């Protein structure tokens with residue numbers, strides 16, 4: 105297989121890549137290079153008595169888990185082999201890009217997770233260390249944002265300057281605050297309260313958690329998680345109108361849920377916007393680097409079918425590549441959607457976590473803006489957010505169609521992204537944009553349905569079996585998946601390798617003053 109893959113890598117896929125890495129050829133292939141099912145040589149065969157860890161899923165959670173394990177390997181010299189099972193033919197999972205017209209002549213566009221923010225310190229640090237360029241959202245041709253309720257714009261704000269090739273609702277909301285509303289100050293204070301506690305997760309004394317409830321309690325998030333966004337924000341002096349118009353616009357575009365159904369924590373996360381950014385070429389490049397730098401063996405096109413306990417400390421992972429035994433298994437995909445058969449005593453511990461069914465439609469059009477007739481003749485802003493009455497969740501212009509090298513294509517076409525709960529028909533698109541140049545539809549299970557709750561899936565399902573995505577019903581983002589994986593890797597290192605975690609124990613004389621301003625626990629140790 106390697107002989108087959110190498111020429112492909114070298115001939116077509118390298119242009120944008122920092123090259124070479126010592127472990128470049130460990131089996132990782134770039135996502136735009138699908139290849140056939142793994143040959144026997146890539147089967148997960150035990151090669152030695154070295155402890156083996158299986159990571160199931162190569163998205164944010166699984167790729168970062170492998171990376172964290174490699175940090176422990178470097179620091180403590182432990183011997184461990186890591187296999188990453190990924191059923192699709194690419195790394196990144198819900199973070200992935202597509203090329204307009206499926207043509208590599210054009211710059212790629214995010215199909216899934218598009219934004220992270222500055223307090224997302226793992227994503228920030230990773231993009232720095234891996235020399236990946238972050239794109240911010242300083243606008244060029246921005247035509248503002250509006251909140252559409254299905255019959256009128258409740259609010260529009262022109263000239264926000266938010267538009268960029270990968271635009272963000274976060275900045276939109278941030279700018280909204282700047283322009284003033286009755287309640288934004290209180291809302292902002294609540295979000296600040298959230299982000300202040302969130303960033304303590306990067307401190308050297310950040311706790312480890314074996315269940316989500318304990319970290320919720322530690323961070324003081326009980327009230328936020330146990331009530332709806334509407335109840336939480338109005339209980340703290342935010343007006344219902346602000347919540348039902350502004351906050352719901354943010355929860356709908358971020359989580360496809362309304363402020364009166366989603367829990368208060370995730371509603372606040374939807375508003376935590378400063379420093380929104382994306383990685384040029386795709387956020388998945390961070391996860392691809394995690395995998396490459398981890399030295400783990402990546403098994404693409406390899407679906408895990410079942411996980412069984414053989415004996416204490418021994419698990420059999422059965423996949424389309426065969427069966428193999430592991431000391432520990434890290435489940436880095438949502439269990440309900442993974443199709444994996446788990447032992448009944450494990451399944452019975454998992455509360456029902458439903459995932460949203462979201463339709464993402466990407467298209468290119470020669471129309472500079474959507475058909476104003478649909479919007480009652482109003483001038484239509486570049487980003488249309490919505491409240492409950494609308495037919496779609498969000499509709500946003502993402503700038504000009506550009507070449508792979510970033511030059512706008514002539515004659516001009518614009519890229520558009522629509523999130524909706526139903527499929528958007530060809531007729532609807534044609535009415536809105538004229539005949540589109542390119543259309544791509546993708547149905548995702550992007551994040552869980554997030555009702556107020558105090559019951560979460562266990563992080564540790566059994567001795568040696570861990571569930572990273574247990575974090576998602578609390579917060580579902582790329583960053584929090586890397587934090588959840590850090591926690592799981594620390595639990596596993598402690599349980600299976602007798603290690604203190606990712607870092608040596610703190611000295612008695614430890615003081616939080618010791619850390620540098622850019623200290624990020626896990627990347628750095630005191």
Ligand SMILES: Cc1cc2nc3c(=O)[nH]c(=O)nc-3n(C[C@H](O)[C@H](O)[C@H](O)COP(=O)(O)OP(=O)(O)OC[C@H]3O[C@@H](n4cnc5c(N)ncnc54)[C@H](O)[C@@H]3O)c2cc1C
Nearest residue numbers: 161163164165191197198217218219408437550580581582
């Ligand atoms: C449209 C959309 C917009 C979003 N916007 C944002 C955003 O702006 N910012 C943000 O931070 N987050 C956003 N999210 C959420 C974000 O994508 C997720 O929280 C995060 O990427 C989840 O990462 P993960 O690794 O936990 O899961 P995934 O990315 O889902 O990775 C799981 C992997 O496991 C694989 N897998 C599943 N079952 C098996 C099996 N049986 N065997 C082998 N492999 C298996 C899957 O193929 C997948 O690659 C968005 C998501 C979507 C879809």
Ligand SMILES: *[C@@H]1O[C@H](CO)[C@@H](O)[C@H](O)[C@H]1NC(C)=O
Nearest residue numbers: 136138202205206207208544
């Ligand atoms: C994109 O093109 C590749 C080959 O160039 C093809 O294998 C793939 O199926 C195409 N994808 C779509 C979505 O059309």
Ligand SMILES: *[C@@H]1O[C@H](CO)[C@@H](O)[C@H](O)[C@H]1NC(C)=O
Nearest residue numbers: 121122123232233234235236
């Ligand atoms: C990143 O870029 C810096 C400065 O150009 C360089 O010194 C460093 O080696 C690069 N790191 C990697 C991992 O490519």
Ligand SMILES: *[C@@H]1O[C@H](CO)[C@@H](O)[C@H](O)[C@H]1NC(C)=O
Nearest residue numbers: 296297298299300301302324
């Ligand atoms: C957040 O608010 C709660 C309740 O008012 C308070 O106890 C807590 O100290 C605040 N946290 C931060 C980090 O400000």
Ligand SMILES: *[C@@H]1O[C@H](CO)[C@@H](O)[C@H](O)[C@H]1NC(C)=O
Nearest residue numbers: 312313314315316317318319
């Ligand atoms: C959750 O973890 C805390 C702290 O580790 C522990 O005290 C508590 O018993 C755990 N709860 C459950 C339900 O496992």
Ligand SMILES: *[C@@H]1O[C@H](CO)[C@@H](O)[C@H](O)[C@H]1NC(C)=O
Nearest residue numbers: 475477478534535536537538
């Ligand atoms: C705009 O929408 C109206 C009403 O649906 C439709 O009659 C008209 O043809 C559309 N205009 C364009 C340019 O598609």
